[in-house]
Structures are given as C-alpha cells and as structure tokens.
C-alpha cells in the first residue's frame with residue numbers, strides 16, 4: 001500500500017473541444033492546489049488521466065489506443081493509476097471497465113468535483129482492493145442528468161470546480177476560457193453531448209463577470225466564453241437560489257429565447273463583461289446555435305469594440321429535409337437570414353461554420369444544396385466532417401447509416417475544395433492591410449525546427465522563412481504567421497499582411513525593417 005501521497009505525479013492528456021480543455025485546466029488547477037505535480041512523460045507518472053471526447057469515432061479510437069499502451073505499461077508498473085474522465089467515461093461507463101480492466105477510475109464530466117477524492121482513494125488503496133473497488137467507482141458516471149435536474153433546489157458541486165480555479169499568471173498565455181453554460185438541451189439527432197454533459201445549466205452572471213475580472217487582473221488579454229450553445233445563455237435573477245452564500249447555476253429551458261424574458265440574456269452578459277471589465281482587450285464566445293441568435297446580440301457586439309467580430313455558427317447541412325432529420329430546429333432560409341442580419345449589422349465580422357456530409361439518406365440533391373450554400377456563404381473556414389453514427393444518439397438508433405463510405409469521402413473532398421477557394425478569397429482581402437494579432441504561440445513549423453534543429457523542416461501550410469515564426473489570430477479569428485519572438489506570446493501586435501493562403505495569412509510586424 002502506497003499511503004496518501006499528494007506529491008504524486010500526474011500526466012493529463014486532453015481530447016476534444018474547448019470545453020474539455022477548460023475542464024482539464026480546472027482539474028489541473030484543483031490538483032496542483034492539493035500538491036500534485038504534473039509532468040509531460042506519461043510513463044513516469046503515478047497517475048495517467050485521459051480527458052476524453054465522444055463526439056466522433058476517431059477521437060474515441062485514439063483514447064482506446066492510449067488505454068492499450070498504458071495497459072502494457074501497467075504489467076511492469078502495476079501501481080500506476082489509469083483514469084478515464086470526460087465524455088467517454090460518461091457514455092461507456094461499466095462496459096468500458098469490463099473491456100479494459102487496466103482502468104482504475106472513471107469520472108464523467110458531471111462529476112469532476114470528485115476527481116481529487118477518487119485519485120486520493122486510488123493512491124491509498126492497494127492493487128487487490130483497488131480491483132474490488134472498481135464496481136463502486138462506476139457510480140461516478142451517469143449522474144450528469146440527475147444533478148442537472150435538481151440544480152434549482154440543490155447545491156451544484158460542479159460549480160465549485162469553476163469557482164476554485166487558479167488565477168496564477170503562470171497558468172495562461174494571455175488567454176483563458178470561461179464557462180458560462182454547461183450541457184445542452186437541443187438533442188440534435190447525431191450528437192452525444194446531451195447524454196454526456198447533461199441538461200443545459202447557466203452560471204450566475206455576477207460569478208462570470210467576477211471570474212473575468214480576476215483573470216484580467218492576472219494578466220489575461222483575451223477571454224473566450226464557452227457554452228455548447230452559448231447564445232442560449234439566460235439567468236433569471238428573480239429565481240436565483242443560494243447555498244451557503246453561493247449563487248447556484250440554473251437549469252435552462254429548450255424554448256427559443258426571447259430578449260424580453262426577465263433576467264440576464266446572453267447579450268446583456270456580453271455587455272456586462274465588456275463594460276465592467278474595461279481592461280479586457282478581447283472578448284470571444286463559442287459555439288453559437290443558429291436558431292437562437294437574436295439582433296440584441298448583434299447590436300451589443302456592434303456597440304462594443306472589444307467584442308471580437310467572429311461568429312461560429314454551425315449550419316450542418318443546406319437541405320431542409322436533412323436539417324429536420326438532424327433535429328436542428330431551423331431551416332436553411334432562417335440560417336441565411338441570420339447571415340444577412342449579421343452582415344448588415346457587423347459588415348467586418350468573419351463567420352465560421354460546421355458541416356456534416358453523408359448523413360443518413362443524404363442524396364446528391366441534398367449534397368448539391370450544401371455545395372451551393374458553401375459557395376455563397378463566405379465562411380472564413382468550415383469544419384467539414386463525414387457522418388459517423390454515435391451510439392446512444394437517435395440517429396444511431398433509428399436511422400440507417402446508408403451513405404457508402406466512398407460517397408461520404410467524395411462529398412467531403414468536394415466540400416473541402418470549395419471551402420479552400422472561399423477561404424483563400426477571404427484571406428486575400430486582407431493582403432496589404434495592417435491587423436491587430438493576438439500572439440498565441442511559436443508556429444508549429446518553428447517549434448518543430450527547434451526540436452529537430454533543422455530549419456528547413458516545414459509543416460503543412462506554414463512557410464520556412466524564419467526560426468521565430470509566430471502564430472496568432474485576428475479579432476475575426478484568422479490565423480496569422482509572422483516573424484517575431486516568443487516574448488510576444490500573450491500580447492496583441494500589429495501585423496502587416498503580405499500573403500494569403502487558404503488556411504492562414506502571412507505578414508511582418510508593422511514597422512519592422514523590410515528585408516529585401
């Protein structure tokens with residue numbers, strides 16, 4: 001038996017969306033506060049944690065492969081604790097433990113507040129007892145729905161994970177995520193999120209504004225508000241419940257939002273953060289649901305210059321029949337009306353979208369409609385995926401995955417080709433302009449050439465002009481590569497754009513000497 005050991009080392013790897021990235025940051029912050037150390041080498045770690053994603057088959061397969069590797073490792077290092085947290089733990093639960101006995105703990109996204117306790121228990125429990133305890137630990141998945149359903153009247157322990165976040169300047173590079181909404185009530189027929197993350201729950205606005213203020217005081221320049229359907233945010237202050245002086249999150253409805261509802265709307269929350277945290281330089285939000293995007297939000301963005309002109313609005317298909325099967329709750333005409341409203345109010349905004357090709361029963365005619373929409377919509381980029389059925393969703397249960405893989409692949413490639421042309425045209429409009437860029441990192445190309453000491457190495461679309469090529473984003477979320485220095489990470493610099501490619505812009509720091 002190892003005994004209580006909070007100097008133990010943890011390796012944490014994250015798969016999936018920004019929500020998972022934030023969950024991992026909050027978990028790490030909690031565990032660091034308890035004395036655990038995080039390391040980059042999983043083979044040397046006492047605890048290996050995978051924060052998982054179930055949205056696509058591909059993401060799950062990566063995790064299975066990691067679990068297999070750790071299983072081999074545990075044959076020689078049997079004290080290593082393997083934990084699977086996040087959406088796969090929630091979706092698969094006991095079945096996963098039965099198939100992979102090397103897993104010691106499972107923890108769904110609705111139970112992350114209990115993760116430190118679980119890890120402590122595991123480190124204190126000898127291997128034989130640990131094996132017997134697995135059945136007990138399965139109880140930590142499957143609770144998302146129950147917890148969310150009773151939140152209005154009970155303490156929301158998950159909220160404590162957000163409230164306990166660390167604001168240390170060492171733990172960010174000038175940007176941070178802030179969760180405003182958890183879960184989703186939309187039940188799109190292909191999506192596991194309502195099952196894995198539970199019902200929609202909105203955090204109190206005062207708590208969110210306060211968190212943003214503390215992050216900015218700790219040096220954060222850019223905040224991204226997160227929600228599965230972020231614009232559905234609504235908090236009814238008149239119905240707020242407090243437990244021990246802490247205002248509790250509220251369960252959301254599934255109805256279309258009216259700006260006249262009492263309480264704080266998403267537009268009002270944006271305005272409050274912008275106005276009450278004046279030193280915040282950039283405010284972003286993802287992901288928006290097209291059905292609930294009111295003019296009040298557009299007007300708030302228009303009148304507040306530090307809210308980024310960037311909207312991510314997944315359309316998924318341009319066939320109304322397919323949208324109905326997907327249970328998206330809007331028509332393509334309503335979606336395009338939203339694009340018109342955005343461009344009228346925010347002519348400088350960039351819009352990104354998502355598309356699924358090869359959804360059950362998708363015909364060539366449906367696909368042609370999607371191709372046409374892609375040509376005329378002017379998305380700065382579009383995440384295009386081949387449909388893959390996810391167990392537990394209504395599409396998986398009720399619809400036949402009847403579009404052959406080769407057809408899905410062809411449709412996917414056709415859409416990608418169209419989007420490449422659209423993205424290039426949008427990027428070309430920026431050539432010759434000087435744009436403010438939030439510097440995120442050394443580019444992958446520069447990072448790789450540092451590691452390989454071979455400056456000729458290139459990765460994908462990145463150029464091989466400099467070993468200090470930096471990567472950042474405009475307010476409209478366009479990726480910009482420029483020659484700079486790592487000390488600029490976390491700041492906003494002006495970059496003169498010189499070249500455009502489908503995936504990125506290339507430029508020089510404004511005012512930098514011109515090299516012939």
Ligand code: SF4
Pocket residue numbers: 184185186187188191192193194228229289
């Ligand atoms: S809106 Fe639809 S696709 Fe997005 S998280 Fe909710 S159910 Fe999933």
